[in-house]
Amino acid sequence: MNAGNGERGTGNGLSSAARAEIRRLMAQFPEPQSALLDALFVAQEEVGYLSPEAIRGVAEVMDLPESEVTSVASFYHLYHFKPVGAHVIQVCTNLSCALNGCGRILQHLKTRLKIDVGQTTPDRRFTLKTAECLAACELAPMMLIGDDRHGQLTPEKVDAILTRYADGRSPKPEARGP
Amino acid sequence: MSEQPTVTLTIDGKALSAHKGTTVYQAATRAGIEIPIFCYHDRMPPLGACRMCLVKVEKQPKLQTSCTLEAADGMVVYTDTPEVKAGQEAILEFLLINHPLDCPICDKGGECPLQDQTYKFGPGRSRFVEAKRDFAKPVSLGPALVLDRERCILCWRCVRFGEIIAGDDALKGFERGFSSEINTPFTLPVQSKFIGNTIAICPVGALTAKSYRFISRPWDNRPVQSTCTLCGVGCAVEFDVRGERITRTRAREHPAVNDIWLCDLGFFGHAFVDHTDRLRRPLMRREGGFVETTWDEALSQIASRLGRTSGPRVAMLGGARLTNEDAYVATRFFRAVVGTPHLDHRVDARPQSPDLAVSWGMGTAIADLALADCVVLIGCDITETYPVLWLRMKQATERGATIIAVTPKALEIQRFVRWQFLHRSGQGGAVMLALADAVRGTAPREAPQGIDRTALAAAAKALGSASRPVVMIGRTALDAPDGWQMLAASGEMCRKTGTELNVMRGKGNAFGATAAGLLPDVAPGGRALADAASELRQAWGSLTTEAGMTAPEILDAAVAGGLDVLFVIGADLANDVPDRERWRAARARLPFLVVQDAFLTETAQMADVVLPALVAAEKDGTVTSIEGRVQRVRAAVSGPGDARGDWAILAALAARLGKTIAYSGWEEIFNEMRGLIPGLGIDERLPVRHPPLGKPSEPERPASAAGGFPLILIPGEALFDRGVLTSRSPTIADLAGEPWAMLHPDDAGTIDAADGEPVVITSARGSVAVRARISPVVLPGHVFLPRGYDAAPVNTLIDVNEPVTFVQVRALAPAAPS
Amino acid sequence: MPESFLLKYISEPDQADLETYLSRGGYAGLRRALSIAPEAVIDEVDKSGLRGRGGAGFPTGRKWRFIPKDPAITRYLVVNADEGEPGTFKDRTLMEGDPHQLIEGIIISSYAIGARHAFIYLRREFSTARDALTGAIAQARSAGYLGRNILRSGYDLEIVLATGAGAYMAGEETALLESLEGRRAMPRLKPPFYPAVKGLYMQPTAVNNVETLCHVTWIFAKGYQWYKAQGTPILISVSGHVARPGVYEVPLATTIRKVIELAGGVRGGRKFKACFPGGSSSAILPEAYLDTPMDYDALPKVDVPGTMLGSAALIVMDETACMVEIIGRTVEFYRDESCGKCTPCREGTVWLGQVFHRMLHGQGRTEDLDLLSGIAKGMTGTCFCPLGESVPPSLNASLRFFRHEYEHHIRTGRCDVREKYAA
């Protein structure tokens, strides 16, 4: 499923390092299920998205019903159930950003990346999403690319930022593609 | 007993008093005031999600949900002010905007709370002009269940049933907000043994039964109150009958048994009743084949054969599918008319095993399981054998009860098992001894292989300090190579904790068969034959009161040529006996075999005469449950062709033999039984009599793996299987799927078997083909193979002279390298 | 500009470093708190008059007093760092810039209620805050401010950092607890039990907002008399059409007009049109209300139902904002963030969303105005939790103050505001 990263093979999409990390997270809490949200991120980061196998892996390590794990995961916006691009762009479209022209920014991103919201570029570099208020209204209009915040956006600024990521000069190590 | 504190409140001007802790909804309902609800279900804590049950409470600015509001002293509540009406109308309007209103084609039509509430409380008009929420039309969630998400009103009842009542988390909510939907992960078939209950409690037609889709409307059904006889728990059911067909089974409330629930075997297992394979006329063997014949001729032939032999050269096996009255008349027929003491319903017992030394059944009351604070399951796979009992145990776990399991295969409910001692075959006795020692306060003699000492000590501590422990031993333990030791240690442990041992053994009406005397060594009611002799003679005339042979001994006798006639009633020996080879040998030496059954079973196919019998759903009478409770069954339909009730068949045969067995109906038989069976009464419990437990023989050291057969076979149970009846109930057969066996991943790896792929299991005796399931719920070196699949009979592999069956597993198509 | 405390060192690059924090007086308040009885700590918070900054404004000392004192009962502190109310960004600012200020407040507060475990439930998207807090916790731990026997007081505390996964609902305290227990963020029934009685793992739990706990740090650093003398500071997140959006620390009850002025006034010399004074869950207010003091009591008293201080997020809109569009966007927000548990919120928000969509696409009908208020009425007082109840106030206020904009949309199928200011 995932090219280029060594150890895997139990057939459920989770390496033993990921499993160990999930167990470590579980040990932090009086009740291990508390680690579920963080554990799902461990799985998502490793596999790239929450594949059924990744979910099964989490369920197995945490000794929870798969139905429960899937149900919980599906509630939250930050989990992906389909493969996503190397960089997930989240454009805030809530009030302060709307008042500051996020519509224009979003439109610009769609045109430039030639994709619609929810889609991934054919080169699997970018996935475009909208987000609710990201608690950075002083920077409106703003977006996140991966974990990085970019604010006071203009179409020109967006272009410059995208070029940086497209050049592979993103400030963070690249997420693995599917 | 202290008085429960009460509160006084006023609802719609009526002054009411209610126990403290009662909700306003409950108080109102008890006073006959109707408040509409959807999400509230009285077997679950209130949720307050649908917001339908709004009421006005004086001095509270907002409307309140009555299902969540605790009644308080001096509270003044109104359920029908204009404000309340407006609130309820608003909620109904909200619910209906996304409801398809396809009532004319919805199975729930006519018994749909949403339909009813809309009629009573709805606005009668809609302002909704937008497009409704759209889901792919009904989706199948496995063999039993169909989900129509458009109809779902998100009351969460089904989800909470799985979480709170069944503990299987079968259906869940996915996504959120207006995208919320009830489903299984990735719309896979639902994994549950209790899903029928969600169909029953869904307030709309979102969850429907595949077997009932478009079959009937509630007003076309005639309900018949009866008792489920499929596993032994004895759940109260209602068969809905339309014409001569059972359209569906529903749960009837029985507080002491099933409360309001059933398992899916109960819900969907009735379909065999009108299967086209049902026997309609007697069959006689002629020139190697069967020909249909008349009752007259069939009975004459049997009578003439019986006339040519003596009583003790005749034996009878079976009876677990009979009613109490059938079983009783059978006992009378064989002891008094034929004059043989060789009768036994325990056809599946292993020779020499503790199976034959203990009384089957529960001393603990089913309802009390919910109050247990510690449950020990010894070789007892509760959800596969007596599923509804698990629902009571689940309640106990909610109250904090500890479950301890000593089994060779981890239980499906393992999430709720505090200490699971997964043991190797032949090691269960050692685990039980160590546990019994630890309860007694002595350090465990030896820590059995692979078992954690500290866990044992902790489990023993929990058990030792329990004030209401429940201990259950099941077939897997009793049939184990060290079964005697398991039984003895379990008995010892019970003595230490001051509780009784529940023997979780026997299906269908095995308990009724026991009570009615279908045993070689006791009289009806469990009394010693000698003690009951004179009363029996009075009722039946002359009879034999000797002790006869047990089921395994009867087979031995047949093998040795010691029998002339064998009657098999409501049993399929070929599949039921533990060792198929012995049955074959027995049949080969038997001059005459009579089979009385509803289907042409494998056993029936080898018979000389086959008599078509009715099944429980076609009979009036009583049955007895695993806790000894005697309950009514009622004829829902009349049965196919010339099939007859079992006791009537035997009475007719008695007449041919010049003896009179004449009863006007089941009541007369029952009344006669009451004179002979102390404590017999409708809805009363017959005591389970435990004889003093036998001394444990030296644990048999399992032989080591013979060349070429490296794995140990663990025969076990599956709730959904494909036996005589279940293979003819399509939903159950589909739920059961193809025969399967469970292997540990290590062993699967060795033989290159992949999950779901075909494998062949071979022993020195024979082989079966099954699909591999691969999971660490069994230990390496073991193969778990469920009984009850007629296409892969476990008993072809087993030689009962060997305590352990060693097998080899071969992948038919080796797994592709991954 | 009034003097700030909570924000004092927020832009200093090394404030996240323990040494620096200590050199600026950090953890002195903790020392003082640990030297007095927990009960006395609660007393002092009570006297400071501190009210929760998460949105409900419940007095913090009073909340802590609901927590049973029996030492045999396990108690927890849960830090609500899920900041999701539209327009609010003060908590993120505090955590990124001055994490020890929060950690110190957490330790004091945990001590007050007798918790030996504190959990921070942090919004997943706050990666900078996550790093800052992780670092600060590790530093505090190795310096003896966390862990066993803190500063030789005999008091033990562990702080565990957990993250959310994208759900506004998880900011509501009972949904937060569900989420922190690894489940769907659906609100719990209350009454009968509030978190202080049955909270995390059904144990007594104080759920407190990040800013609230930072105030606790200051109350103990300087004493409650000093704190009160400052006029009770509050952080206001100002955004929208102002010249200098940002977090402002002002005395409680500063007027809306004053706060807008602090933020540089309405941007580009435009005319003020309306504002959300307390995040999108508060009703919007037009110009006539600009002199209302931003505090817990004055805002709810204005004649626009549903007005509140909330999370003190002031979103300012000038004349270029189309109210139909803004309220439509708000409705969509609640629709998408509704957990789906209760009927009126789940269905009402979709229905409203559909009506707004039609109106904004030239298919409005005259009946729609009554329909909108009808739906809002059906949602008022019937929802399970405050999320759904947050929708009607702004909708009703917009129908009252900006009805003509709706009517224009319906009549012409077009937006006059947009046409006027399209540039």
Ligand SMILES: Cc1cc2nc3c(=O)[nH]c(=O)nc-3n(C[C@H](O)[C@H](O)[C@H](O)COP(=O)(O)O)c2cc1C
């Ligand atoms: C829908 C909803 C969202 C909320 N979101 C937040 C939030 O993001 N941060 C927060 O601190 N409180 C939030 N709250 C308020 C909390 O429920 C709770 O009142 C607060 O955390 C208590 O802390 P405090 O007493 O320190 O204010 C929210 C409430 C609701 C109803």
Ligand code: SF4
């Ligand atoms: S499927 Fe039925 S029981 Fe389940 S939530 Fe929907 S309406 Fe309720």
Ligand code: FES
């Ligand atoms: S029945 Fe009361 S809210 Fe659903």
